[in-house]
Amino acid sequence: MSARRLRAVIFDMDGLVLDSEPTYVHAWRQAAAELGFPLPDSFWTDLSGCSGTMVSRRLLDRCGLGFDLERFQTLSGAYWLAHVQRYGIAVKPGFFNLLEVLFQRDLPFCLATNSALTAAQKCLANAGLADRFPCIVAGDTVSAAKPAPDIFLRAAAEMERPIQDCLVLEDSPIGIRAALAAGAPCIFVPSLKPADAWAAEHADYLMDDLQQVADFISAG
Structure with missing residues (x-):
């Protein structure tokens, strides 16, 4: 897509607008360790872009059905809240400049995240x-989270724009898969280095x- 056709x-959100993924990993790692499941860094980084349901599924796959998922969610939520209340969440470089460009060009924009609405807020x-965002489409407001296309299709509908004219900005392979499934042009801005090879190849831009x-x- 050329920038001239952009509407x-x-x-x-996570990893793209906000440097929030390290805050989740911090909380998840502490909660899992407290439950007796110290897991390697690679396990947590592979959860980039996952919805809450996908995180739960992968934990059960890794730790077994005896893993106390309810206790994990309670503990990780408490650890996360304590961490962000103390340190806040950093905004990714360039975000405010990008918003200024969108306002100058009178381009509507929307947040589309796999996080639940209350968590995103x-x-x-x-x-x-x-x-900052006039429109938020969250993972618990659609039938299926990313990598299904539902979130992006809803976002386009909320802005009253054809999805093929909406530029999706994503930092994870899961998000790129969702953008492609929706038929939207997309830019991959990887939050993890080295960049995922599949997402880098299939996104319109890196x-x-x-x-x-x-x-x-x-x-x-």
Whole structure:
């Protein structure tokens, strides 16, 4: 997609707008260890972009059906809240410049995240972005979360734009799969290095950060 044809932008949240994934990993790792399941870093990083349901499924697959998922969720939620209340959540470089470009070009934008709506709202509030997105489509407001296309299709409908004219910004392979399934052009801004090879190959563009995205749209 050329930037000239762009009619709207759809943002992912975790790892794309917010540097929130390390806060989740911190909480998950502590909760799992407390339950007697110290898991390697590779397990947690592989959860990038996953919905809560997918995280639960992978934990049960790894730890067995005896894993106390309810206790894990309670513990990890408490650890996460304590961490972000103390340290906050960092906003990714280039985000505010990108918003300025979108306002200058009068382009609508929306947040489309696998997180539950209340969780997304808490994350945005802890990052100082509570009122930045006029539209939020969350994983618990659609029939199927990413990598299904539902979240992006709903976001396009909310903005009253054809999905093929909406540029999706994603940091994970799961999000890129969802964008492709929806028929949306997409930019892969990987939150993990090295960048996932499949997502880098299949996205329309590979960019380093949101500042590069801002420059791309501004030049269009």
